[in-house]
Amino acid sequence: MEHSGKPIAEPTSQPPAETGGDAILWAAWLYYGEALTQNDVAASLGVSRASVANYLAEARRRGLVQIHLAPDLLSRLSLGRALAARFGLQAAAVAPPADTSEDPASLRRRLGLLGAQVIAPWLSDGATLGVAWGRTVLELAHALPTRALARAEVVQISGSSLGEDASSPEACTVLIANRLGARCRNFHAPAVVSSRGLCAALLDEPALARHFARLRGCDIAVFGVGELGPGTVWSDTDFLPASVAHDYREAGSAGVLIGRFIDAKGREVPGPLSGRQIAIALADLAALPVRVCLAGGPAKTEAIRATLTGGYASHLVTDAETARRLLGETPPEESHPKETP
Amino acid sequence: MEHSGKPIAEPTSQPPAETGGDAILWAAWLYYGEALTQNDVAASLGVSRASVANYLAEARRRGLVQIHLAPDLLSRLSLGRALAARFGLQAAAVAPPADTSEDPASLRRRLGLLGAQVIAPWLSDGATLGVAWGRTVLELAHALPTRALARAEVVQISGSSLGEDASSPEACTVLIANRLGARCRNFHAPAVVSSRGLCAALLDEPALARHFARLRGCDIAVFGVGELGPGTVWSDTDFLPASVAHDYREAGSAGVLIGRFIDAKGREVPGPLSGRQIAIALADLAALPVRVCLAGGPAKTEAIRATLTGGYASHLVTDAETARRLLGETPPEESHPKETP
DNA sequence: GAGGGCGCTTGACATTTGTCAGAAACACCG
C-alpha cells in the first residue's frame, strides 16, 4: 500500500514462479466473495486496479463467476401471468418493449436471449431437445451458454432445406448442439418432397422411423412460428413459390408451425403441400411435455394466437407489445409503458 | 455489467407480498439479461437512472439475481492444492492474506464467509448438518444464505455451555438452522459434567442416545479447533479453569477439537476431563463423509496441524499465512524468533 | 382542509469500474 521509490515492492510475499493463475482466483474471491472494492483487491494483491479489472473479466470469461437470473423472471410479470392464464400456458416470458420502434432483427435477438434463459432449466445432461429452425431460433442458439452435456441430444424437428442457409434446420441444430456439447441428430431428408409416394417411401426408411421415434421422446421442443403475410416468401424456390403462402392463406391458414399450416383454431389446413412434408406431426408436438414457442412482432400476432389456441405451446417467449396484442389490449401509442394493475 | 452488493443473496423472505410491480423485473432483465447500461434501462422504462439503480438493488435483495462463485474456487489455488495433497484432504480453501496485519476478528469473518461458500454444495433439503461451536462457526452462520430447507436438520455436535454465550453451541445451531429454514436438533445436556457416573447415566438417557445416533448419521460436520496457548481461558468457570488448559498442554495436547484434547498426531489425550465430556466421539467424527474444519491464525497452527494429521477433517478452510505455515514454509516478512517447543 | 408521516422518485455528486495506449518484462532468435 505504501510505495516509496522502490520499483519492485514485493508487498505480499508471492512465490515468484508458480502463481500465475492464482491471482485471478484471489481477485474473484475478494471481489465477489468478500465484496471488496477493486481498489482494495488491488492493494491486497499488490497489483494495479487495472489488472484487477482484467482479472475479473477473465474470471467471468472462464465461468468462475456466474450471474444467475431467476429462471421465471419475466414470467412473473403481470403481462406474462395474464398470457399464461388466457391461453393455458405453463408460463409466458415477455421481453420489455424497446424505447425506439422495434427493429425486427433486434427483436429476434432479444427473444433469443430470453428464450435461452427460459429453456436453461431443462438443459440437463441426458436431456433431448427438439429444435426447429428460423432466425429467432438461431438467435437463441447464439445466446445459449457453453456447456458440456455429453449425453444430451439435439434433435432436428423438421426436414431440411427450409429457411435461409444461416437459419436452416441443420444450422440451428448444429449450433445448439455445439454450444451445449451435446450430440446432434439431424434429419437426413428434405422438408418437402415432390410426391406423396416419395414421401411415404422416405417415411418407411428405418433411419427416418428411428428419428421420428426420437422426436416423440423429446423432453423439450423449441420452435418459432411463421406468418402468412402478403410479403411472405420462402427461400426454397423448388417447392415453395410465393403462391403457396397465398393459397394457404386463402384456404384459411393463419400461420405456419414447423412447416404445418394451421388455421385460427390451430387445426391443420390441407393444401398443396399436404402429404409431401417431412416433419414432426402436430399431434406428436402437442404431446411433448415442454414446448417453447419464440415469436413476436405485429406480423406474427395472428400466427402466434393460432399456435396458442391449438395448444401447441406450453411456454411462450414474446415481447411486450405482442403480448398486449394477444391479450386484446391496444398497444400503447408511445413509450412509457407504465401500467398499474 | 458489474454489480457489487452482497456476495451471498440475502433476501428478506417475503412470503406472498409480491407487490412493487413489474418495473423491478423489467430492470433486472434488461440490465443483467440483456446487458444494457443503467442509462438505457432507464430510458427504456421511462424512469430516472437512480431509480433503476434502486430497482436493481431490490432485485438482488429479493434474490432475483444471484451471483454464483465456482464452489471450489479457492481450492484451486496452488496453496489449497498443496494443502490437500500434503494432508490427504478432499479440498482446502484458502482465504487471501489481508494487506494489513490481520485482526483476529476480521480473520474469523473471512473464514466464516469462505466456509459458507464451501459448505453450500451440501446444503440440500434433507441434509443433516452437524455443527460445533465457536466464533468462527458463528461467522459462518451469519454468512449463510437464507434458504427454506424444511426437511434438513442442524444437529448440535457437542454438549452445551461451552464458549461465550454468543458463540455457544446452541447459538450456532439455532442461527444456522434459522438461516437454512431447517429443523434444529439440540443436545439437551452440558458439555462437561462433574462426575463420570453422571456422565454415563446421561449417556444412557434415550433422548441422548437418539441424539448420538443422529450425530453418526450427519452428512456433513462443521467445526473449528481450539488452541492451548498460555492465554487460553474458557468461559465455563465451573469445569474449565485456566489450569485445565495448562494441564492438558503439559500432557502433550496440541489442541482441542470439539471438546476433545488431541496431541500432535491427533490421538486423544487423557486428562482431568476424561469420561466427563458429552460430545461426538472423535472416531465417529472421523467416520462422517464430509468434515469441514474452519480455523486460522498463528496461535492455532499447531492445533490445526494436529487435527489434519489425525484425519478429522476432509475439508479445511483457512487463510494464506496459516496455509504457508502448515506447509512448512516461512511466513512472509516475519522475523519472529520462535520459541522451541 | 391543514398538517404530518410514509414511500417512492429524482438530480447532483463522489466513488467505482472498464478501456486503451504506452511501458515494462519476457521469450525467442538471429
Place this chain on the structure above:
DNA sequence: CGGTGTTTCTGACAAATGTCAAGCGCCCTC
C-alpha cells in the same frame, strides 16, 4: 548481445454506478 514480437502490467481517462438529501404525491388523522 541486441533486435523484435508477444504477453502482461500500468497510469490516466471516460463512462458507469451507488448514495444521499431534497422533492413530490398519497393517505391518514385530527
